[in-house]
Amino acid sequence: MDLKATHELHQRRLSRNVGVALTLVFFVAVVFGLTVVKVTSGEAVQGFDHTVRPELLPVETN
Amino acid sequence: MADVTASVPHDYEPTFGDYVALMKPRVMSLVVFTALVGLLVAPVSLHAVEAFAAILFIAIGAGASGALNMWYDADIDAVMRRTAKRPVPSGRVDAGEALAIGVGLSGISVVMLALATNLLAGFLLAFTIFFYAVIYTMWLKRSTPQNIVIGGAAGAFPPLIGWVAATGSVSIEAVLMFAVIFMWTPPHFWALALFMRSDYDDAGVPMLTVTHGRKTTRNHILAYTVLLAPVPVWLALTSVGGPVTLIVAVALNAWFLWGAYKIWRRDEVMAEADNFQVEKAFFRFSLYYLFAHFGALLVDYALKAGGVI
Numbered sequence: 001m002d003l004k005a006t007h008e009l010h011q012r013r014l015s016r017n018v019g020v021a022l023t024l025v026f027f028v029a030v031v032f033g034l035t036v037v038k039v040t041s042g043e044a045v046q047g048f049d050h051t052v053r054p055e056l057l058p059v060e061t062n
Numbered sequence: 063m064a065d066v067t068a069s070v071p072h073d074y075e076p077t078f079g080d081y082v083a084l085m086k087p088r089v090m091s092l093v094v095f096t097a098l099v100g101l102l103v104a105p106v107s108l109h110a111v112e113a114f115a116a117i118l119f120i121a122i123g124a125g126a127s128g129a130l131n132m133w134y135d136a137d138i139d140a141v142m143r144r145t146a147k148r149p150v151p152s153g154r155v156d157a158g159e160a161l162a163i164g165v166g167l168s169g170i171s172v173v174m175l176a177l178a179t180n181l182l183a184g185f186l187l188a189f190t191i192f193f194y195a196v197i198y199t200m201w202l203k204r205s206t207p208q209n210i211v212i213g214g215a216a217g218a219f220p221p222l223i224g225w226v227a228a229t230g231s232v233s234i235e236a237v238l239m240f241a242v243i244f245m246w247t248p249p250h251f252w253a254l255a256l257f258m259r260s261d262y263d264d265a266g267v268p269m270l271t272v273t274h275g276r277k278t279t280r281n282h283i284l285a286y287t288v289l290l291a292p293v294p295v296w297l298a299l300t301s302v303g304g305p306v307t308l309i310v311a312v313a314l315n316a317w318f319l320w321g322a323y324k325i326w327r328r329d330e331v332m333a334e335a336d337n338f339q340v341e342k343a344f345f346r347f348s349l350y351y352l353f354a355h356f357g358a359l360l361v362d363y364a365l366k367a368g369g370v371i
Contacts, residue, residue, distance in 0.1 A: 012077045019078025030115055034178055037111045 080154045085125025093124040093220045099356040100224030100239055103302040103363045108228050115178040116227040123171035123187045130164035130195035133157050138265040179227035190219040207273040214247025238297040245290035249283045250348040257338035280326050287322035291315040294355050304362030304371055314351050
């Protein structure tokens with residue numbers, strides 16, 4: 001059998017591999033998007049990063 | 063489970079579409095729609111990305127439970143005409159692979175929903191998957207004619223999970239949205255069982271039509287429709303409802319009750335004479351019924367958001 005010939009099986013395998021790859025890329029994009037939203041809409045996290053750094057907290061006006 | 067007849071060659075490799083079919087995309091579309099309504103009508107609004115992620119992972123959780131259902135039910139699916147072409151009974155996807163996909167996606171969807179929204183939503187999704195895959199598929203479906211009644215709870219959870227994803231708590235509106243689908247499921251499936259009887263007979267699934275007879279099934283359809291009718295009306299009178307929801311609830315439930323009454327009045331001779339026309343019409347109407355109720359909630363939500371009401 002000619003090893004270079006593209007069997008119908010290879011097409012099915014390709015469709016599956018491309019599908020899984022796109023799904024994984026999409027999943028990474030969703031996790032990245034969620035991370036950006038969570039970090040930007042959260043509290044002032046840097047001010048409490050391992051040690052409290054009051055200079056990074058928002059200044060209270062009164 | 064695994065020893066089902068494969069109608070495709072042994073060396074068949076599944077396509078991506080076979081994996082998608084494993085997740086019951088038609089059921090998923092209903093899950094996405096009802097969960098979206100639950101999430102949108104909630105009094106707390108999520109960031110668009112969080113809302114999208116919540117719906118996505120609820121849908122994946124539903125798909126995962128569908129894959130687990132197909133893994134376990136491959137033996138009876140192979141016997142029933144309606145389900146024989148599913149990926150596992152037709153041999154396109156290996157039963158072990160279906161199990162792995164089901165378990166893997168269950169874990170991912172639950173953890174991601176909890177991270178994207180809150181722990182209670184993640185817990186409810188985990189419970190829903192467990193309820194559908196273990197309580198319904200593995201236990202009740204093959205052991206009691208009330209399988210549809212209790213199994214219906216699994217399909218009723220998505221709007222409640224959508225609501226909890228947004229608010230972080232359960233309230234009367236969420237419970238009523240759950241109750242609408244929960245009470246709607248038995249008449250919907252029993253109408254199907256009335257005109258698809260040979261399928262369930264062949265598979266040995268203890269449907270009410272098989273165990274208690276068709277007259278009892280007709281009685282049950284009427285009883286559950288009577289119990290269902292006030293629930294959407296009550297939902298329309300809560301904070302998520304409005305004039306459109308109320309009109310739809312009153313009109314469709316009157317129609318549904320009339321259909322259930324006609325089914326109850328008929329016997330097998332009449333049904334077979336017109337090839338189950340009334341039962342088929344009732345079943346078709348039941349599909350629109352659910353979409354219309356949740357669509358009406360969405361319309362009222364849009365009217366409120368637009369300041370019209």
